[in-house]
Amino acid sequence: MGGVPLLVQAFRSLGLPARIRKQVEVKQRERGLDEAEMVESFVVLNAMGGECFDDFLRLREDAGLAEMLGHAIPSPDAARRFLYQFHEQDKIEEAKQGRAQGQIAYIRAENAALAGLGRVNHELVKELGRRCPDQRIATVDQDAAIIESGNREALRSYEGERGYQPMLAVWAEMNVVLADEFRDGNVPAMMDTLSVAKRSFAALPETVSTYFFRGDSTCHECDLVNWLRNEERADGPRGPIGFAISARMSPALHEAIEKLPELAWEPYGNLHPEQIRECAEVDFVPAEKSEKKDTQPLRYLAIRIRPRQENLFADGSKVKHFAVVTNIEKWKPSRLIEWHGEKAGTIEGAHDVLKNELAAGIMPTKYFGTNAAWLRLAVLAYNPLTALKRLALPAEYLTARPKRLRFLIFNTPGRLVHHARSIVLRLATTAERLAMWLGAFNLLPCGSESPSLLLIAGFSVPFFE
DSSP states (O other): OTTHHHHHHHHHHTTHHHHHHHHOOOOOOSSSOOHHHHHHHHHHHHHTTOOSGGGHHHHHTOHHHHHHHTSOOOOHHHHHHHHHTTOOHHHHHHHHHTOOTTOOOOOOOOOHHHHHHHHHHHHHHHHHHHHOTTOOEEEEEEEEOOEEOOOTTOEEOTTSOEEEOOEEEEETTTTEEEEEEOOBTTSOTTTTHHHHHHHHHHHSOTTOOEEEEEEOGGGOOHHHHHHHHOTTOTTSOSSOEEEEEEOOOOHHHHHHHHTSOGGGOEEOSSOOSSEEEEEEEEOOOOOOTTSOTTSOOOEEEEEEEEETTSOOOTTSOSOEEEEEEESOOSSOHHHHHHHHHGGGGTHHHHHHHHHHTSGGGSOOSSOHHHHHHHHHHHHHHHHHHHHHHHHTSOGGGTTOOHHHHIIIIITOOEEEEEETTEEEEEESSOHHHHHHHHHHHHTSOOOTTSOOHHHHSOOOOOOOO
């Protein structure tokens, strides 16, 4: 695992060890690993493809890895005990007591340790933004996804399977997770979407000056929409936030779309081999009481999809209608719909990586808080991986997923050689790649509170033999 130090250098370059020691306090004994070393070990586990506590045994087999990191790798039992401290049963009871009459689902509050881990991620994003000051636009993409689980404590989702349904928000331009909220499987995705949006915009650095928001129909909720369109909003940036959200198809909206004349429809996007995709402007004002009389009416755009060969869709229909609601007036319908659809490559891509290439797809215990910390630690692996690519690696690595980075960098065999009171890491790779890695190290400086691996491991120009 000779390439792992490059990831850890990025982790420490962002000042995360010091931030973790400040924000997360769960340690109860003087001996053993501290909180920062524990979190760093979980980040390495995620980056290397581990997906359960027992996979720490694989990391412990590599004695050189621990020597390069400067601390031991925790045992499975130690890692499990650490995560148990993020769970508090009292938080569940508090959430149950706070439910409205007749309400079944509830969102559980986080304990101090879990909330501290969330603040660490916010500070990570702000530090990354500080190092990329030219990125002044932030598009927040928000969505929930189901993580199936066989745990008895897991509740059934709307699709019928047991599991959890965490909500994520991603900064699309930078590909970092701004906020995550772990939820039971039975929590409706539309429930309290505003709180996640507020935390997401709060995590953005001060260098951002232009804001956007995209979401699917779970975000078509009056509290969130009214907050986005209010330029004097509380707990958020002042000024406009341009948004595009998939609209829930009410009978009135569907009737307005069907009344559109044929000349109103125009094609959008690239030519699809099997479908005709068209869009149109809809003159529609919803009748909900939440619509304020003194605000500018929102803009509704309709989408029509038809098979090219006069075939039927699976449900027997010949045409499908969708809609997008937005406050952006200047863009053409085709441009706005294409831009809205780009969130599939950001937020859905983040969910996919966290579940299928990092460890978030398999919940390790029956305890809600422990599983919530497990997801957040996967996020704290996802974001440093993005930082490594954006700050230090060549441009062709920018779209590389974790399994690609394992193949190219992390799974590089090496040997630690002790000689003349120094430690040299010999890596079996090409001289060209070694030069690139050493250049990356120089682009990831560490402060005094986050020691560099260059000092801990004596990392010097390796030999290729």
